[in-house]
Amino acid sequence: MTLFFTLSAFLLYRPFAATIARNAPSLSVRAYLRNRILRIAPAYWVILLACAVVLGAVYLPEVGATGRLSPLPLLENALLLQNYRPTTLNTGIGPAWSLAVELVFYFALPVLVFIAARIARRASDRRGRVLALLAPPLLLLALGLTGKFVAGTLLPAPATAGYGHDWHSVVERSFWAQADLFSFGMVVAVAYVEVIDNRLRLPRNWRPLAAILGFLIFLPCAWTMHMGEHSYLLQNTGEALALALLFAAIVIPDPGAPRSSRVIGLLESPALVAVGVVSYSVFLWHQPLITWLNERGLTVGGWGGLLVNTLIIAVPVGALSTLTYHFVEKPALRRKHSMRTGTIVSGVDGRAATPAAAGEPAIARSRA
Numbered sequence: 001m002t003l004f005f006t007l008s009a010f011l012l013y014r015p016f017a018a019t020i021a022r023n024a025p026s027l028s029v030r031a032y033l034r035n036r037i038l039r040i041a042p043a044y045w046v047i048l049l050a051c052a053v054v055l056g057a058v059y060l061p062e063v064g065a066t067g068r069l070s071p072l073p074l075l076e077n078a079l080l081l082q083n084y085r086p087t088t089l090n091t092g093i094g095p096a097w098s099l100a101v102e103l104v105f106y107f108a109l110p111v112l113v114f115i116a117a118r119i120a121r122r123a124s125d126r127r128g129r130v131l132a133l134l135a136p137p138l139l140l141l142a143l144g145l146t147g148k149f150v151a152g153t154l155l156p157a158p159a160t161a162g163y164g165h166d167w168h169s170v171v172e173r174s175f176w177a178q179a180d181l182f183s184f185g186m187v188v189a190v191a192y193v194e195v196i197d198n199r200l201r202l203p204r205n206w207r208p209l210a211a212i213l214g215f216l217i218f219l220p221c222a223w224t225m226h227m228g229e230h231s232y233l234l235q236n237t238g239e240a241l242a243l244a245l246l247f248a249a250i251v252i253p254d255p256g257a258p259r260s261s262r263v264i265g266l267l268e269s270p271a272l273v274a275v276g277v278v279s280y281s282v283f284l285w286h287q288p289l290i291t292w293l294n295e296r297g298l299t300v301g302g303w304g305g306l307l308v309n310t311l312i313i314a315v316p317v318g319a320l321s322t323l324t325y326h327f328v329e330k331p332a333l334r335r336k337h338s339m340r341t342g343t344i345v346s347g348v349d350g351r352a353a354t355p356a357a358a359g360e361p362a363i364a365r366s367r368a
Helices: 002-021 029-055 071-078 094-121 126-133 135-154 167-172 180-196 206-223 234-251 261-267 270-295 303-333
Strands: none
Touching (some): 002 180, 002 234, 029 071, 029 094, 029 303, 094 126, 094 135, 094 270, 126 135, 126 180, 135 180, 206 234, 270 303
């Protein structure tokens, strides 16, 4: 989830950062919000209903002895409100808690952009406008750190931290405690705009140095994260910084030192691009299908069954994800609009082919 939030922040903040830095006309917030809803809602609703009603593979409380699903938890999950009550926190599609966090970021971003734009209006040059663009990520960094402090100090973590029916878990999985994970991706977006506009020249060999620094930060943070689950720890913030450095080393162009053709070739290979295209549906399908297969004894126990289980799960998840992409996601993406003009966006997956987008690996663009 840390990488997902970092990547999302980069992709969504970059066009707004470009318009403010260049003192260009503002983008359409209405089109932006429409595009975000079209990106996540149709596939999520279809898969949630299929898993809840057809497969019965998601936990939703039942009403008395009738055996019927309660409509309230289903509605809360459909609206991505399940994160806000201890009793509903672990209902629905398990990994979808991160979508609830992402949704808050979607709505918060126009407000953050408005703040940056108001500050930038007072700037006399581009340097001042770029400094204004750093205000939103700094604000999110502070917000996330305070949320982590509350979750870890004022609401002591139980053994099931983040996955219990308690207020610690509610705060830990909230945008409040996850906001800092978006901040570093936003900084990378600002740096990206400055580099492609030839306003920022990075030092020689910055790319391997950034990658090495990223690994040096990431490894001790991941090693001490208590099985990688306790995201209220400061190590989670360190992981986000490390991943942003590694991500920057891949996506930020450098005319003086071209990126490794091997790395870019791997990221743009047909197999990885195909995985990236259906990755959202894979993200939604995999946990309910694992639950459904486990309940029917169709998986193998122990470490020895890891490879077998992977193959057993990969086939139905891959097939259902491909179908969902072609018959649900793709038609919805075709209805996305340009944030600048309000016209229908061209492209197979509903994105405009802009020079800025062309400079980054397709595997990164696939999640936009």
